[in-house]
Amino acid sequence: MIEFRSVSKTFPGGARAVEEFSLVIPARRITVLVGSSGSGKTTLLRMINRMVEPTSGTVEIDGASVLERDPVTLRRSIGYVMQNSGLMPHFTVLDNVATVLRLNGTSRRDAHARARELLGTVGLDQSLAERYPSQLSGGQQQRVGVARGLAADPNILLMDEPFGAVDPIVRTELQRELLRLQRELDKTVVFVTHDIDEAFLLGDRIVILGAGARIVQEGTPEEILTAPANDFVAAFIGADRGKRALRVEQRAHGTVVVDADGRVQGTLSPESAPASPGTTAGGMD
Numbered sequence: 001m002i003e004f005r006s007v008s009k010t011f012p013g014g015a016r017a018v019e020e021f022s023l024v025i026p027a028r029r030i031t032v033l034v035g036s037s038g039s040g041k042t043t044l045l046r047m048i049n050r051m052v053e054p055t056s057g058t059v060e061i062d063g064a065s066v067l068e069r070d071p072v073t074l075r076r077s078i079g080y081v082m083q084n085s086g087l088m089p090h091f092t093v094l095d096n097v098a099t100v101l102r103l104n105g106t107s108r109r110d111a112h113a114r115a116r117e118l119l120g121t122v123g124l125d126q127s128l129a130e131r132y133p134s135q136l137s138g139g140q141q142q143r144v145g146v147a148r149g150l151a152a153d154p155n156i157l158l159m160d161e162p163f164g165a166v167d168p169i170v171r172t173e174l175q176r177e178l179l180r181l182q183r184e185l186d187k188t189v190v191f192v193t194h195d196i197d198e199a200f201l202l203g204d205r206i207v208i209l210g211a212g213a214r215i216v217q218e219g220t221p222e223e224i225l226t227a228p229a230n231d232f233v234a235a236f237i238g239a240d241r242g243k244r245a246l247r248v249e250q251r252a253h254g255t256v257v258v259d260a261d262g263r264v265q266g267t268l269s270p271e272s273a274p275a276s277p278g279t280t281a282g283g284m285d
């Protein structure tokens with residue numbers, strides 16, 4: 001569990017990126033921080049591994065303040081994946097993935113063996129191991145970034161718009177892979193995005209942020225979709241638009257689900273159709 005307690009951050013020069021931010025981030029779940037540009041998402045993420053130091057307040061991991069940990073050791077114990085993969089251009093894929101392990105004292109041989117294993121975990125072919133980052137596609141680079149983030153087998157994985165720079169098809173693929181990985185590896189993931197669709201797809205919990213990282217609403221996707229806290233959230237999630245505002249209509253050949261623009265999005269099978277008033281669900285008696 002990660003806990004922010006009244007955390008503020010003012011950068012030199014006076015930008016108040018985060019003001020009195022408090023939040024509990026549950027273990028073994030994906031928590032998504034979503035908000036518009038400049039709302040302080042990256043600053044929050046980087047205060048977890050002390051890449052940014054809070055001006056006041058504390059960040060705790062399992063009850064212990066990160067401010068009391070050695071920043072270098074702390075950083076190496078937490079996975080970090082960023083938008084442009086952050087790979088070292090003159091290192092091979094294998095060496096990029098193995099770096100943290102080497103820094104933590106693992107032998108070259110063992111670090112490479114583990115790195116090869118991780119390429120498999122993130123769905124990359126072993127034949128890419130000796131390539132350099134510039135010889136990979138954007139999507140492959142991001143996978144290497146994820147493998148590197150997982151190298152030290154951290155409990156916590158911080159992801160800062162990791163799929164922001166790839167095309168929509170690859171992005172969908174990477175999102176699915178992350179959900180699969182999470183089911184397999186059971187990490188505490190803190191994921192930053194400005195894309196509300198991505199937040200709904202990935203988040204077990206979603207935190208919608210306004211300026212200064214003010215929490216506008218926090219909850220499960222279901223809670224936010226069914227009860228947006230205010231007009232800002234409703235507008236941000238597009239509550240009255242397209243696929244967020246579905247209704248059921250009876251048509252000649254069956255029951256269909258129609259979006260806010262009147263387009264048919266799918267069908268409703270008899271088993272999942274809501275029971276009409278007066279009927280008993282199940283109907284066995």
Ligand SMILES: Nc1ncnc2c1ncn2[C@@H]1O[C@H](COP(=O)(O)OP(=O)(O)OP(=O)(O)O)[C@@H](O)[C@H]1O
Pocket residue numbers: 011012013015016017035036037038039040041042043044194
């Ligand atoms: N190193 C820095 N020095 C000065 N100001 C900074 C620094 N880093 C961030 N800021 C400012 O703090 C505020 C929050 O920035 P942050 O990067 O956390 O926002 P964000 O929500 O992640 O934005 P984006 O979605 O554009 O990445 C912004 O006003 C930004 O200009």
